Amino acid sequence: MDQFEALIKEIYTSVREDSFAKLTLSKPSEVGAKIKKVIIRMIMIKEKRHFSFVSRYSTKDITKNFNVEDGTDKIIQMMQSDYEIANLFTNEQHIAAERLEDGSFKLKRMEQSTDVKNSRSHDKEKQSLLSRQDYLKALGILNKKGHIQKDKGDKYKQINKFVEIIDGILRKNKALDGIDPLRIVDMGSGKGYLTFALYDYLKNTKSKNISLKGIEMRLDLVELCTKIAKEAEFDQLSFEQGTIQEMALDKIDALIALHACDTATDDAIYKGIKANASLIICSPCCHKQVRRSMKTSGTIASITQFGILMERQAELVTDTIRALLLQKHGYKSNVFEFISTEHTGKNIMITAIKDDGVVDTTKIQKEIDDLKALFGVEEHYLETLLA
Numbered sequence: 001m002d003q004f005e006a007l008i009k010e011i012y013t014s015v016r017e018d019s020f021a022k023l024t025l026s027k028p029s030e031v032g033a034k035i036k037k038v039i040i041r042m043i044m045i046k047e048k049r050h051f052s053f054v055s056r057y058s059t060k061d062i063t064k065n066f067n068v069e070d071g072t073d074k075i076i077q078m079m080q081s082d083y084e085i086a087n088l089f090t091n092e093q094h095i096a097a098e099r100l101e102d103g104s105f106k107l108k109r110m111e112q113s114t115d116v117k118n119s120r121s122h123d124k125e126k127q128s129l130l131s132r133q134d135y136l137k138a139l140g141i142l143n144k145k146g147h148i149q150k151d152k153g154d155k156y157k158q159i160n161k162f163v164e165i166i167d168g169i170l171r172k173n174k175a176l177d178g179i180d181p182l183r184i185v186d187m188g189s190g191k192g193y194l195t196f197a198l199y200d201y202l203k204n205t206k207s208k209n210i211s212l213k214g215i216e217m218r219l220d221l222v223e224l225c226t227k228i229a230k231e232a233e234f235d236q237l238s239f240e241q242g243t244i245q246e247m248a249l250d251k252i253d254a255l256i257a258l259h260a261c262d263t264a265t266d267d268a269i270y271k272g273i274k275a276n277a278s279l280i281i282c283s284p285c286c287h288k289q290v291r292r293s294m295k296t297s298g299t300i301a302s303i304t305q306f307g308i309l310m311e312r313q314a315e316l317v318t319d320t321i322r323a324l325l326l327q328k329h330g331y332k333s334n335v336f337e338f339i340s341t342e343h344t345g346k347n348i349m350i351t352a353i354k355d356d357g358v359v360d361t362t363k364i365q366k367e368i369d370d371l372k373a374l375f376g377v378e379e380h381y382l383e384t385l386l387a
């Protein structure tokens with residue numbers, strides 16, 4: 001067996017035994033080649049192992065995923081003709097290979113370094129549903145090497161958790177099946193962390209035809225996100241300056257509003273209901289409106305005499321009524337903890353999926369009225385909007 005065959009055999013074995021950590025291909029054969037380096041890792045897509053190829057250009061990274069068979073063919077072809085150096089890292093060893101002028105290979109076997117082992121486990125931990133890293137780097141979440149920036153760990157977790165939630169919703173519900181293109185609006189998109197990730201997941205990981213628009217009132221953020229979307233060649237992702245309240249919505253299939261302040265969440269839910277969106281997802285921020293409107297008495301007043309508990313009660317009442325109003329308007333709603341409080345205080349998520357079932361609106365309205373009476377809530381802004 002020549003050295004090249006020995007190398008291929010090591011790749012096959014590491015894949016079979018699930019000890020493949022990373023393969024890097026460098027030193028392009030062609031002078032002036034645009035792709036300087038290719039980094040290949042193993043990822044899971046739909047519970048199947050795939051090779052994820054990150055092609056490193058001088059200004060950007062492009063990721064493409066292949067099933068194991070196609071990926072292996074591509075690796076062989078690239079090692080034989082496109083790159084002169086290959087470094088295979090498995091859990092047990094590091095093999096450095098060099099293609100010589102006569103086309104033969106020289107291999108050097110070394111013990112695995114801790115560094116790569118660590119990066120593999122780190123990689124496994126974040127075996128995320130995202131396909132690309134370039135926009136995460138542009139947004140300052142990852143550094144140039146693709147590692148999470150020091151103060152961005154929580155945001156990175158939040159992004160991945162959000163995409164996992166969307167993935168779970170799409171798997172369990174047929175609400176968005178077959179819609180082509182899928183039109184999504186992100187209300188109060190801010191710096192676009194979750195907007196970009198959602199686009200990457202739906203477009204690149206799930207291969208869906210989508211059109212995603214972020215609505216944001218701050219022009220600087222709209223300009224920043226537009227620039228990053230252009231650089232990433234996310235053609236169906238756009239950002240528009242405007243307020244949630246004034247935004248005219250045509251047909252939309254899904255609406256998200258993550259951490260939109262106070263009643264901006266209500267405005268977003270209202271727009272989603274009016275646009276007959278099949279899916280509405282929001283993660284409320286502060287809850288000032290209901291708090292100001294609460295005039296408690298009796299036993300409830302014992303609780304709300306304490307500022308922080310008043311705040312918590314207002315939060316519970318606001319979000320419960322939001323979830324009930326969504327039910328009243330034909331949605332199956334759910335409220336859960338989005339991400340642990342250890343990572344963010346804004347951790348409640350409300351999801352609502354359009355449902356064709358019969359709704360007992362009188363019963364739901366009574367629940368709302370009873371809640372309002374118990375907590376002395378004079379007005380819930382979303383209810384006013386929908387009235």
Ligand SMILES: C[S@@+](CC[C@H](N)C(=O)[O-])C[C@H]1O[C@@H](n2cnc3c(N)ncnc32)[C@H](O)[C@@H]1O
Nearest residue numbers: 188189190216217242243244258259260261264
């Ligand atoms: C806390 S940030 C959240 C950003 C992003 N959704 C996220 O979760 O990372 C809230 C964003 O919503 C924007 N925003 C708040 N109220 C808005 C409104 N009424 N119309 C449009 N944008 C709004 C703010 O400018 C801000 O960028």
